[in-house]
Amino acid sequence: MTAAAQVLRLLAGRGETLAVAESLTGGLVAAELTSVPGASQxxxxxxxxxxxxxxxxxxxxxxxxxxARGAVDAEVARQMAAGVRRALGADWGAATTGVAGPDTQDGHPVGTVFVAVCGPCDAGKVTALRLNGGRADIRRESVRSVLELLSGELGGYASAQDTEHNGGN
Structure with a gap:
């Protein structure tokens, strides 16, 4: 089962909903989720x-x-997740922000990424990532990471989060 399918299954089982705020992933998280049949539940x-x-x-x-800090920041990611949750009336919000390249942004090197989730009863959880690889690799790994973080928060599985990944793995 894909991470997106796992997240959607867990949400549906709880009768809860999800909204996503994306920056560096540019809609890839939403595309991954909507590729799963029945995602609209x-x-x-x-x-x-x-x-x-x-x-x-x-x-x-x-x-x-x-x-003060620019868009590539842990607190920005947390506020994005909380904001999309409010804006779209969802139980859960998830967010991605970071630098996919080819250039640095706000003094942050390529591969600096923050993913966040915010649920109905919490202030949010943020994971800082330092990803390797090209632009496509960084964006793909960011999608995987935010879905894994959300799945873990929903109780789907708890896996150790490496903060350094090689693109394509």
Missing amino acids: AFRGSVTAYATPLKSEVLGVDAELLA
Whole structure:
């Protein structure tokens, strides 16, 4: 079973829903989720907030935080997950933000990624990743990582999270 199918099965079993906020993944998390038949039972939708101002304007990320730290930040990821949850009326929110390359961003090297989830009863959980590989590898691993984090929070499985991955693995 794919990570997306696992997440959707767990959500449906709990009668809960999910919304996703994406930056560096540009809609890939939503695409992975909607590739699963029956995804509409649990997946409400997504916001691709690729431009930094949209993170504040649409998702409610603190504008001062964005000005001070930039978009590649753990707290920004957490606020994105919480914001999309509120904006789309979901029980759970998930978010991705980071640097897929080819250039650094806000002083962060390529491969710096933060994935976050926010559920109905928590302030959110963020995982910091340092990913290797090319742009496509980093984006693909970011999708896998956010789905794995969400699955773990839903009680699907607990796996040790490496914070350094080689692209393509």
